[in-house]
Amino acid sequence: MNIGYATLLMLALAAAASVQAAEDRPAEKLVRERCQKCHGFDGESSEPEFPKLAGQNVDYMTRQMANFKTGLRKSTRMKEKVEDLSGGEMRALAEYFSTKTLVPERSAKTELVDAGRRLYFSGHFEHGVTACTTCHGPLGRGAIYLPRLAGQNVKYLVGQLHAFRDYSRTSPNMVMHTVVENISDAEIDAVAEFLSIME
Ligand code: HEC
Numbered sequence: 001m002n003i004g005y006a007t008l009l010m011l012a013l014a015a016a017a018s019v020q021a022a023e024d025r026p027a028e029k030l031v032r033e034r035c036q037k038c039h040g041f042d043g044e045s046s047e048p049e050f051p052k053l054a055g056q057n058v059d060y061m062t063r064q065m066a067n068f069k070t071g072l073r074k075s076t077r078m079k080e081k082v083e084d085l086s087g088g089e090m091r092a093l094a095e096y097f098s099t100k101t102l103v104p105e106r107s108a109k110t111e112l113v114d115a116g117r118r119l120y121f122s123g124h125f126e127h128g129v130t131a132c133t134t135c136h137g138p139l140g141r142g143a144i145y146l147p148r149l150a151g152q153n154v155k156y157l158v159g160q161l162h163a164f165r166d167y168s169r170t171s172p173n174m175v176m177h178t179v180v181e182n183i184s185d186a187e188i189d190a191v192a193e194f195l196s197i198m199e
């Protein structure tokens with residue numbers, strides 16, 4: 001009886017150890033099984049509320065997944081998708097999506113685009129809104145931990161800018177909260193419209 005129990009225990013421990021040592025699952029398989037539904041197989045995103053991941057920066061995406069996992073950035077939908085992913089799997093997924101070609105939006109509201117372009121390159125000094133180009137770059141492609149914004153969905157961008165302003169998107173990097181502290185709703189709509197058609 002005792003021996004049987006000890007044997008079972010050893011088997012259980014061996015099984016647990018083999019799970020720990022298991023190899024990372026291939027990124028493409030994970031994409032099909034659990035990302036494709038919302039972000040698309042090529043990161044093109046299936047609904048305007050979901051961010052496009054195609055062409056997004058690897059380090060930025062890896063960090064965001066880690067933030068969803070720890071709860072630093074709150075999203076119930078994302079947390080359950082990354083909860084059991086290893087660091088290597090998250091990086092491989094980020095690498096997978098970053099190599100895909102992003103297709104920008106085409107149908108921007110032209111009357112907003114000009115106002116959005118001005119805000120992007122010049123900011124709104126009197127309201128303390130720093131020019132976006134300072135950090136996200138003249139092509140809107142970001143770098144390393146700075147996200148690419150060019151070609152992103154309007155609805156997603158608008159949602160995130162509101163979320164930075166009201167602190168519902170939390171980030172250990174405080175800089176975006178400061179940038180958008182005094183931005184108006186109209187400026188958010190305009191800059192998002194401009195960004196969505198940026199190549
Ligand atoms: C049920 C829909 C859904 C699925 C499935 C899903 N995501 Fe997401 N993802 C979202 C939403 C919604 C957001 C935006 C969260 C927010 O509001 O901050 C997001 C955000 C992200 C971001 C941050 C993008 C950015 O620009 O900041 C990354 C990276 C990401 N998802 C990767 C993945 C990966 C990898 C998978 C598969 C393992 C996956 N997602 C599966 C809905 C989903």
Ligand code: HEC
Binds near residue numbers: 146148
């Ligand atoms: C001082 C540097 C800086 C400036 C200026 C700046 N940003 Fe950012 N932005 C960042 C950083 C850093 C992040 C990533 C924050 C994080 O890790 O959560 C970010 C994230 C974002 C995101 C989220 C993107 C995504 O994929 O989820 C949007 C949208 C954004 N910025 C728009 C803007 C706009 C519009 C402006 C100009 C009004 C602007 N930013 C100015 C540094 C900056």
